[in-house]
Amino acid sequence: MRKYLLDENVGESLRKGLHAHYPDIVVWRIGDPTAPPVGTLDPDILLWCEANHFTLVTNNRGSMPSHLRDHLAAGRHFPGMFTLNPKMSVGEIVEELAIIWGASQPDEYADQISYLPLR
Numbered sequence: 001m002r003k004y005l006l007d008e009n010v011g012e013s014l015r016k017g018l019h020a021h022y023p024d025i026v027v028w029r030i031g032d033p034t035a036p037p038v039g040t041l042d043p044d045i046l047l048w049c050e051a052n053h054f055t056l057v058t059n060n061r062g063s064m065p066s067h068l069r070d071h072l073a074a075g076r077h078f079p080g081m082f083t084l085n086p087k088m089s090v091g092e093i094v095e096e097l098a099i100i101w102g103a104s105q106p107d108e109y110a111d112q113i114s115y116l117p118l119r
Contacts, residue, residue: 001026001106002025002055002079002100002101002104002106003026003027003028003052003053003054003055004018004025004026004027004028004054004055004056004057004082004097004101005028005029005030005035005045005048005049005052005054005055005056005057006027006028006029006030006057006058007029007030007045007056007057007058007059007060008029008030008031008038008039009058009059009060010029010057010058010059010084011090012029013090014027014057014090014093014094015027015029017090017091017093017094018094018097018098021094021098022094022098022101025097025098025101028054030045035048036048042060042063042064042067043067043070043071046067046068046071046076046078047071047076049078049079050071050076050077050078050079053079054079055079055080055081055082055109056078056079056080056081056082057081057082057084057097058081058082058083058084059083059084059086060083061083064081064083064113065113068081068113072111077110077111078110078111079106079107079109079110080108080109080110080111080112080113080114081109081112081113081114082097082100082109082113082114082115082116083113083114083115083116084116085115085116085117088116088117092117093116096116096117096118097116100118
């Protein structure tokens with residue numbers, strides 16, 4: 001089962017939308033009691049996601065790709081990353097993540113960055 005970790009710059013409205021329409025989807029956010037704390041460095045977020053099998057949902061198009069390259073170059077693995085498109089509405093993102101959650105294999109997006117929308 002795919003679990004999502006929202007980075008700290010992704011709005012709470014995305015989690016609320018996912019929970020409201022798809023309560024079975026596990027969605028945590030940076031800063032939650034069981035997630036990495038706010039201010040956690042990107043490389044440490046990648047390590048946490050790997051260890052806890054969470055797919056990262058981010059809007060960080062700047063530094064995150066290079067951190068993922070370094071992570072993979074070190075022989076590590078990663079459940080996957082979905083980078084948000086600022087032109088998409090929260091409702092569109094909710095639907096896209098729900099489709100991915102329901103229709104993909106657990107390792108289908110492993111070790112890669114996918115940009116939403118997937119189409």
